[in-house]
Amino acid sequence: MSQDKAEEEQHIKRMADLLRQGSTLTELACPACASPLFRLRSGDLWCAKCEKKVIVVREGEEPTKITSSIVLETFEATLLAKAQEIQNKMQHEENIEELQKLSAVFSGLLENLEKIRKIKRI
């Protein structure tokens, strides 16, 4: 596996982790690397690639909207694969509590997928 590919996978994994922690995907892009930015629960904007806060210093330096992003495509594919995985688990799960947990994760994934698709339409 090439260095770039490994780095990309780490990036995608960090994005998935952020969502799990309750951060939300925004339609803004990082001014440094053009990756999608996340809104942390604290309200800060966060770049999962640069691994740092994005601070708007001056007016006119706000992050721009995402135009097109390969990262977003990969992220979408990752979420779809996860959704599929959870769906398979749900089919074989008979414990109601486990089912409830799985369906909560599943609906969270769908929410994020919808968000990505909305961003891609911009």
Ligand SMILES: [Zn+2]
């Ligand atoms: Zn960045």
